[in-house]
Amino acid sequence: MNRHLLLAVAAAFLAACAAKDTKPAAQADPPYVFPHSPHVEGDVDCTACHAAIVKDSRLEARVRHVALPRKNSDVCNGCHDDKDFKAKVKLAIPARTRGFEVRFNHAAHLAKPGVTCTGCHQAPPEAGQTQPSRLSMSACTACHEHQADYAAGKCTPCHVDLKRYEKPVAAFQHAGDFMKTHGGLARPTAESCAACHDQTFCADCHSGTTAPARQSVLFPEAVQRDFIHRGDYQSRHQIEAGANPASCRKCHGSAFCDSCHTQRNLTQSSALQPNNPHPAGWGTLGSGDFHGAAARKNIVACAACHDNGAASICVLCHRVGGLASDPVARPNGPHPASFVSRHKGDDKTRTATCLVCHPN
Amino acid sequence: MRSTPRLFAAALAIAAAATARADVVEATATTVVTAGQQLRGALTGQTPELDTVLPAYELVTVTARDVRNPLFQNLEVVVAGWGSYDLGEVRWSAGTTDKYTGDLTTGYVRGQLFDRALTLRAGRAFVVAGAGRMLQLDGADLLVRLPAGVSLSAFGGLPVAQRFRTRAGEKSWNPTGGDLAYGGRLGWSLALPGAFGRGLDLGASAVVVTDGGETVRQDAGLDLRFQPVAGLVFTGSGTYALEAGRLAEVGVAALWSATRKTFVTVDFRKLAPDLFLSRASILSVFTDKERTDVGGGVRYQLTEAVNVGLDAHLLLQPTGVGSTTENGYEASARAEWEHGHTRVGGEVTSLASGGLGAEQNGYVGGRLFGRRELGRAFLAGDVQLYAIKQAINGSTQSLTGSLSAGYLLAGGWSAVLAGRAGVTPFLERQADLMVKLVYHQTYRVREVK
Numbered sequence: 075m076n077r078h079l080l081l082a083v084a085a086a087f088l089a090a091c092a093a094k095d096t097k098p099a100a101q102a103d104p105p106y107v108f109p110h111s112p113h114v115e116g117d118v119d120c121t122a123c124h125a126a127i128v129k130d131s132r133l134e135a136r137v138r139h140v141a142l143p144r145k146n147s148d149v150c151n152g153c154h155d156d157k158d159f160k161a162k163v164k165l166a167i168p169a170r171t172r173g174f175e176v177r178f179n180h181a182a183h184l185a186k187p188g189v190t191c192t193g194c195h196q197a198p199p200e201a202g203q204t205q206p207s208r209l210s211m212s213a214c215t216a217c218h219e220h221q222a223d224y225a226a227g228k229c230t231p232c233h234v235d236l237k238r239y240e241k242p243v244a245a246f247q248h249a250g251d252f253m254k255t256h257g258g259l260a261r262p263t264a265e266s267c268a269a270c271h272d273q274t275f276c277a278d279c280h281s282g283t284t285a286p287a288r289q290s291v292l293f294p295e296a297v298q299r300d301f302i303h304r305g306d307y308q309s310r311h312q313i314e315a316g317a318n319p320a321s322c323r324k325c326h327g328s329a330f331c332d333s334c335h336t337q338r339n340l341t342q343s344s345a346l347q348p349n350n351p352h353p354a355g356w357g358t359l360g361s362g363d364f365h366g367a368a369a370r371k372n373i374v375a376c377a378a379c380h381d382n383g384a385a386s387i388c389v390l391c392h393r394v395g396g397l398a399s400d401p402v403a404r405p406n407g408p409h410p411a412s413f414v415s416r417h418k419g420d421d422k423t424r425t426a427t428c429l430v431c432h433p434n
Numbered sequence: 435m436r437s438t439p440r441l442f443a444a445a446l447a448i449a450a451a452a453t454a455r456a457d458v459v460e461a462t463a464t465t466v467v468t469a470g471q472q473l474r475g476a477l478t479g480q481t482p483e484l485d486t487v488l489p490a491y492e493l494v495t496v497t498a499r500d501v502r503n504p505l506f507q508n509l510e511v512v513v514a515g516w517g518s519y520d521l522g523e524v525r526w527s528a529g530t531t532d533k534y535t536g537d538l539t540t541g542y543v544r545g546q547l548f549d550r551a552l553t554l555r556a557g558r559a560f561v562v563a564g565a566g567r568m569l570q571l572d573g574a575d576l577l578v579r580l581p582a583g584v585s586l587s588a589f590g591g592l593p594v595a596q597r598f599r600t601r602a603g604e605k606s607w608n609p610t611g612g613d614l615a616y617g618g619r620l621g622w623s624l625a626l627p628g629a630f631g632r633g634l635d636l637g638a639s640a641v642v643v644t645d646g647g648e649t650v651r652q653d654a655g656l657d658l659r660f661q662p663v664a665g666l667v668f669t670g671s672g673t674y675a676l677e678a679g680r681l682a683e684v685g686v687a688a689l690w691s692a693t694r695k696t697f698v699t700v701d702f703r704k705l706a707p708d709l710f711l712s713r714a715s716i717l718s719v720f721t722d723k724e725r726t727d728v729g730g731g732v733r734y735q736l737t738e739a740v741n742v743g744l745d746a747h748l749l750l751q752p753t754g755v756g757s758t759t760e761n762g763y764e765a766s767a768r769a770e771w772e773h774g775h776t777r778v779g780g781e782v783t784s785l786a787s788g789g790l791g792a793e794q795n796g797y798v799g800g801r802l803f804g805r806r807e808l809g810r811a812f813l814a815g816d817v818q819l820y821a822i823k824q825a826i827n828g829s830t831q832s833l834t835g836s837l838s839a840g841y842l843l844a845g846g847w848s849a850v851l852a853g854r855a856g857v858t859p860f861l862e863r864q865a866d867l868m869v870k871l872v873y874h875q876t877y878r879v880r881e882v883k
Binding site for chain 2: 134135173231234235249250251254255257258259260261262263264265267268272273274276277280281282283284285286287291292294295296297298304305306308309310312313314316317318319320323324325326327329330333334337338339353363366367368369370371372373374376377380381382383384386388389408409410411412413416425426427430431
């Protein structure tokens with residue numbers, strides 16, 4: 075059925091590998107025309123041309139934040155008083171097509187005492203450059219402490235996108251037991267995670283439905299990584315499922331469990347005489363191992379084999395009129411109090427699920 | 435049911451086309467062949483069979499960033515998928531009786547408009563934010579960044595179904611179930627002056643999943659991240675199941691960089707596991723019990739080369755009788771030493787929890803691991819030993835180990851050979867072999883410093 079799949083995989087991969095040689099050069103903005111260095115060295119005030127930046131709270135795409143002084147202005151004439159200069163030099167603001175890679179509030183920063191333009195812009199662009207001279211992050215970290223932000227994965231207040239960068243992995247290691255805490259951090263700040271991580275990274279562990287195999291099977295050499303389900307997880311899975319049933323359910327549906335249980339003859343559907351995983355007393359009311367208490371305790375474990383809709387084994391006894399049905403002793407059937415109070419007076423023929431046990 | 439092969443082919447075609455116009459292209463191909471034995475069947479009193487499985491996998495990831503186009507900023511195409519062929523018996527996790535199988539794990543096109551105020555994505559992706567609970571969808575989502583720190587996101591699509599065909603027909607492994615999902619999140623971020631990263635993130639979200647018109651999930655959620663000072667972060671989230679009228683999940687945590695060497699976490703979670711089942715499941719009507727776990731951990735950089743950690747959580751679990759609870763716990767201690775090209779670590783883990791019946795089960799386990807880089811080569815190994823409290827399949831011990839060796843070849847290629855062996859409650863002797871060839875390359879047309 076899927077032989078074409080391998081061909082498609084190979085074709086796409088070859089196309090990706092060949093991209094290096096076939097791509098045209100990236101389109102660049104027009105080159106800078108203004109020689110910044112001599113003017114900076116000559117103590118020309120940056121705001122003579124960049125006056126508006128003092129008030130700008132955000133960097134806008136396609137905006138240069140430049141306003142040239144008027145012709146014959148003292149700003150230029152103070153040094154360039156020769157007629158040749160006025161005749162030869164025609165400055166024009168080159169177009170800027172690209173957006174910015176960071177978000178930055180110049181107004182807030184320049185209002186602080188001691189903050190100067192050259193404190194950050196140590197190598198302003200020169201005439202002929204097509205790309206601006208990018209600032210080192212040390213320009214930020216000289217004042218701003220980033221340790222907590224790494225821990226919280228909080229990059230997007232400044233960075234628009236980090237995925238294209240080579241990441242200094244050691245500096246970005248998330249602190250503490252990140253396996254346990256990352257979910258709580260991701261819910262309110264998923265955009266921050268996405269600044270560095272493609273969803274392929276999330277899928278490594280979270281794609282229980284579509285993954286080829288456990289990560290620890292595919293990457294046994296990555297011994298330093300906190301893979302879930304490492305080693306002989308088959309023996310431990312029922313203990314861990316008992317400790318936190320909901321965690322299994324976040325990635326694995328019942329059919330996933332059933333896929334193995336059927337082959338091990340643990341499910342009724344797999345054989346006429348299945349291996350019985352239940353303890354003695356499972357069907358004996360009052361025994362320490364009675365299934366009713368176990369189901370109340372961990373219904374997700376039951377779902378691993380018995381989530382079969384109308385064919386569920388539970389229905390045999392618990393349906394109205396079934397073996398476990400006793401309108402006097404158990405007027406609410408198997409339902410817990412919260413269920414009864416929520417659905418009291420409901421039309422039981424409303425859903426297919428209700429109809430399985432309540433046919434009338 | 436959707437046709438995954440066609441979906442896969444379409445995603446790969448888009449990725450292939452995008453690479454020709456992208457500034458940065460990352461491509462990874464991993465060929466893995468494993469050989470081992472898996473347990474099969476056996477009726478009561480009979481000896482189980484051992485099947486030899488020999489799956490060969492090809493995993494491919496292609497990511498094209500900054501794809502030049504006249505409309506979107508930051509346009510990127512991400513495709514990750516795999517195909518496999520079982521050379522021996524079909525492995526249990528293949529999900530099909532076919533020897534060939536495969537799937538698309540991730541595949542989307544994402545771009546931004548209006549000075550990045552609007553982000554659009556279409557394809558196969560996860561819903562990460564809010565009450566999404568990592569819902570994997572074939573669909574689309576958008577994020578609108580509004581003034582004053584307000585953001586609005588919305589998603590819709592089909593919960594991802596099991597790959598090609600299953601042995602029992604079209605049966606999904608998807609934990610969510612359902613054939614339609616939609617929802618969104620309204621968020622607000624407030625940056626506080628004083629320290630970079632200080633601020634507040636608040637969100638309210640909703641998720642609805644239906645199956646043939648019947649409710650599978652109908653949840654509303656709140657989430658929070660608050661960083662009052664540089665080294666202290668509080669997180670919190672709650673999900674309320676509207677159909678059941680109960681809380682499905684509540685969690686709060688505090689993360690504190692107490693010193694430059696010490697990181698402390700404290701967390702609390704309350705869960706209703708039945709609300710993680712489909713509301714259309716017969717089993718969803720039998721219980722409403724909740725579980726609580728509370729605890730924390732500390733990591734300490736003992737020396738420049740050594741860091742240690744300790745985590746402990748108390749589990750408050752229902753007994754299933756009345757409203758009584760029993761205590762379980764999970765705890766772990768870990769130490770790692772890294773010096774030069776060598777990394778060695780060890781951990782001890784202990785877990786005790788309620789089992790299938792009335793008895794508690796649990797284990798105490800230990801793990802030692804190490805990795806040594808030797809120029810272009812490396813050696814890595816780990817050993818795990820678990821002592822299980824209540825016998826499983828008549829045995830209380832599990833011992834497994836793996837040894838891997840790899841070499842970095844030229845041109846982005848590398849090779850790994852690994853072996854795994856062990857004695858477990860299910861297999862008296864277990865041995866697996868793995869051979870892997872990896873190609874990873876990043877192509878950059880436009881240099882970004």
